[in-house]
Amino acid sequence: MRGAGCGGRVDDGENAVADLRLTELHGSLTDRALNSMNFLNEVSHHYPDAISLAAGRPTEEFFAVDDLHRYLDLFAEHLRSQGYDEPSVRRTIFQYGRTKGIVHDLVARNLAVDEGIHVDPEAIVVTVGCQEAMVLTLRALRADPSDVLLAVSPTYVGITGAARLLDFPVLPVTEDDDLATVVKAARADGLRPRACYVMPDFANPSGLSLDLDARHELLQVAAEQDLLLIEDNPYGLFPAEGVDRLPTLKALDTERRVVYLGSYAKTGLPGARVGYVVADQTVEAPDGTTGLLADELSKLKSMLTVNTSPVAQAVIGGKLLANDFSLVAANRRERELYAANLRAITDGLAARFPAGEISWTVPSGGFFVVVTVPFGVDDVLLEKSAHEYGVLWTPMGHFYDGDTPIHALRLSCSAVTPAQIEAALNRLAALITDQLP
Amino acid sequence: MRGAGCGGRVDDGENAVADLRLTELHGSLTDRALNSMNFLNEVSHHYPDAISLAAGRPTEEFFAVDDLHRYLDLFAEHLRSQGYDEPSVRRTIFQYGRTKGIVHDLVARNLAVDEGIHVDPEAIVVTVGCQEAMVLTLRALRADPSDVLLAVSPTYVGITGAARLLDFPVLPVTEDDDLATVVKAARADGLRPRACYVMPDFANPSGLSLDLDARHELLQVAAEQDLLLIEDNPYGLFPAEGVDRLPTLKALDTERRVVYLGSYAKTGLPGARVGYVVADQTVEAPDGTTGLLADELSKLKSMLTVNTSPVAQAVIGGKLLANDFSLVAANRRERELYAANLRAITDGLAARFPAGEISWTVPSGGFFVVVTVPFGVDDVLLEKSAHEYGVLWTPMGHFYDGDTPIHALRLSCSAVTPAQIEAALNRLAALITDQLP
Known part of the structure; x- marks a missing residue:
């Protein structure tokens, strides 16, 4: 059976014999x-x-190991203040946990305080960094070989990589392109544009931001073209001197057009690897019942990472508690x-x-x-x-x-x-x- | 553009209007x-x-919040003993880290002490629980629509779910089936069996184990059929009263036929969500260079979760250090x-x-x-x-x-x-x- 090409040895006829060939992997x-x-x-x-x-990566100037202990203790104390007894406190931090996360309510308060985004905590899935949030969102949306993802070009390599993992083609939308035209052309080609990925604030890599008019216009195009927007916002808390922050797309979104990706890597603690996705879109099942997109992402997450480390979530939860839910204040x-x-x-x-x-x-x-x-x-x-x-x-x-x-x-x-x-x-x-x- | 079916609203003609249809998702x-x-x-x-x-889930009988603090401190102390200065200690625990993990060397020592498995730490990828290890392994192997995964039936639902996420068909191998016959029949049908998933020790859900002869035979069939084995071992440290543990497939594997999946959920601390995969198989690139399968899995991981929370890894690292690398002793x-x-x-x-x-x-x-x-x-x-x-x-x-x-x-x-x-x-x-x- 050697040479049958199925996870087997590679013999190139000379001395070297490798176990697998790269070209036979994904x-x-x-x-x-x-x-x-x-x-x-x-x-x-x-x-x-x-x-x-x-x-x-973020600055290491203000890292302090003692903060880890303090944040963990603060989160445990918070649980007690919510009426948890000691076994429940231990269970929450040590045991497998809720797939959508154990700090979702704290994340929702953070979004309200820092971003003016008001969402049901049930619409939030706490993820292993923002990267897992991307993978979950793309996995849910990529259902058919004709599906494509639009992404503003130049594009963050993390979204391109996530798309590659899922065999999800990415169609670049350049600065000069009109989004509606790109969508229509893709549809005329038999493709299904599922969503457009954007980083409206101080984007990686371009550094550029959308002004307020462009944000409203983007939401308008999304509505007209019946398109989801995936908004990624890792840098929004870091405006330049004298610059005021603008509202995120999600804060302006009245029609649930925006799936919002959040990262605590730059604002919380990179080593916690905690991010989240806000997915408040409603999803109708064949039997007519309706749920939240967050719950569908949660099902996918249960088979990707089961849940985000409760220990790591407790650290981020503690940092949010230590700063009255404001990472603007913390940073x-x-x-x-x-x-x-x-x-x-x-x-x-x-x-x-x-x-x-x-x-x-x-x-x-x-x-x-x-x-x-x-x-x-x-x-x-x-x-x-x-x-x-x-x-x-x-x-x-x-x-x-x-x-x-x-x-x-x-x-x-x-x-x-x-x-x-x-x-x-x-x-x-x-x-x-x-x-x- | 409404009703164009692309991430858009669903209007069923009555009152309810949902944003998405489940049938249009993955x-x-x-x-x-x-x-x-x-x-x-x-x-x-x-x-x-x-x-x-x-x-x-594991027993909660012995959880203690103080252990978290102790393990974090032990890991920090360990880094200092390895010559890390304070900024390096902080960076290691707080910052984005090495994709393959920061406790890989401690995991390798744990495998040597508890399992008699001796592997290069570079062949280990520390993952977000064993579930991510499964996803990475299956993602690497599933390259072509003709690829199938074999799995001993009844099968752990986590591997089936991971396979579903990747559109990787699973071919069940029942107790009565002869593995070689199943592989040959699949190949005759034009399929490529990429690997066979097995849990040789106290399997979930069957509770059954392979005896020593069956283990040797399985490795023999894998060699003859040129097939990888994916060995999952979450329960191996928990034999019944009076029962001796048997060597894992990986401990018996002299030909790098076995990809070994490890979990610290039952033996370490479930809330850390730390697992790992041992992937010491060599992979030959088209240019003739050879690397480790672990490094290919690492590339996939960089786009799935970037890295496993260093804070969570530090907790597991501390527990390993606290127990002289033996989780048999710790449990x-x-x-x-x-x-x-x-x-x-x-x-x-x-x-x-x-x-x-x-x-x-x-x-x-x-x-x-x-x-x-x-x-x-x-x-x-x-x-x-x-x-x-x-x-x-x-x-x-x-x-x-x-x-x-x-x-x-x-x-x-x-x-x-x-x-x-x-x-x-x-x-x-x-x-x-x-x-x-």
Whole structure:
């Protein structure tokens, strides 16, 4: 039976005999989306001394191990104040738990306080980070080979990767595209656009935000085209200096058009891996009964991760309790740090390139600045930059489908100090200057 | 565009207007596997006063909130002893982490101490419970519409559910089937059997174990048929009184035929949601380079949950450290409790049915006893049992594909006291006696 090609040995006729062939495993494993993350991680491991303007992880400035103990105790105390006896407190934190989560009510209060979003806690599914929320939502929606997901391009690699895992084709919607036209064209091609993925606030990777009019218009198009919107909002609490936050699509959504994805990785504690999805859409079963989309996502979750670690949820719950449900309040120092760093990057670029040789975005918040240059930016240039110049960044090509060369790179301000930014920009300027014609 | 059927409103012509139709969502959502878990949960919520011999969750007898603090501190201390400075300790526990996990080395030591399994820590992926380990493994293997998964029947509902999520058909292998014959027949039908899922120790739901000869034979068939085995071992540490543990398939596996799934839900702390997969198989890429299957699973994980909560991993890591890497040692009390309960159930059945009206398994360990009765056992009978007799159990039909009526029910010994077992068996005996012809 050897060579029958079914999970078996590979004998290439020479010495090496592998157990499996990559080409016989799921297609996503040879896909760019899944390998780009790996490549970027490898580069940063290979050049540990390079300064990283690539990493989008949150600042580590304010981590304190004691907070974990405090948050756990606060959550246990909260349960007691809700009438839980000691065995129930222990059971809630230690045992398998409710599939939709044990801090859903606290998440709902957080959304009300920080976002003006008012939803039934039953419409919330607490997930293993926002990534699982994406996978659950896409898994529910991808039902037929003609289904496609629309996504604003350039696109966060996490949504592309989640789609690849589910063999869910992604149709990019560029800045210049009219969403309604894209939807109509897809339908004319026999496709079923199931939803459009958007990050309206300080998007990853573009750094761009939708203004209030664009938000209303997007909801209007969604209504006219009978389309769901998947709103992802990891950076909304981090506007730049002097910038006011705008209402999320979900806060403006009166027709349940928006599935809202939430992350506590940047605002709570990344190591808890707790996120959530608000899915208040009603779903009609063949027998005429109606339930919530959240309950369908919960069924999927029961077969994906069973439930989100109650211990991890307790930590996030404790942080919410410690801050009267406001992560705006909890993140005052982080907001200042990111805003100052963002400004240091854009000011630093202006100081180094006064003559307009290159251009860059000046985002109204978030972690990311996109620099456009008059030459191709690819993985080879990144390796050169890491090796010869000691600075890391992300080629924007990683956020586009297709092979069109992209002449831009993404800089992140979140995991560096002001001194590192100055040094990194010096190195980057040297690289860019050496590449200019 | 309304009624175009794409994530839009449903207007049934009367008053109710739902946002989505269930039939337009992924097929798994209307599948028995995903709904059976839900149904069973609902029954137990509806009848909170019924005694549950249905729940397979671990005992809550020894949970202590202080342990969380102790384990977190132990893990932090361990990092310091490994040379981590304070920022690195904080980063490891708080930040996004290594995709394959931060306690992989401790898991490897645990496997060596408790199971005699010796693997490179790099071949381990720490997962969000064993359920994510199943999803990752099945996702990697399911590459083509002709792929099928073999699974010993009756089958754990978690593997069936994971397969449904990935549109991966499951071919049952019954007790009477010869595995090699099933594989050959599937191949003759143009199918690609990718792996066979087995739980060799005190299986859920059958309670049965493979003896040592059967284990060697299974590995032999796998080698001859060029088939991977997926070994799931959540209950192996809980043999009955006087029973010796047998080596796992993975401990006997000299040819990397076995992908080993591990769970810390029953032996560690369910609320941590930490499991793992040992995937030491080599994978050859088209360019001739060879890597580990674990690294391919890691790529998938980066798009499924990014990483397993480092906080939760730290808790499990601390428990491993606290017990010199032996969960056999850590679970002495639990083992005794389960063994005594298991015996109380089988002895209790023998006392109540001395005349052979029904039969039951006498497992050599684990949580589950299967009772065979001379009448149909379905969800209707379960509801009647809950409502009129005040006792819950699981219809064995939930563990079979297809609609053949199954005349058996599963009893679980793990989450009840001896007094509850006595009362529950009295109630169950009344139900059964009333059903007998």
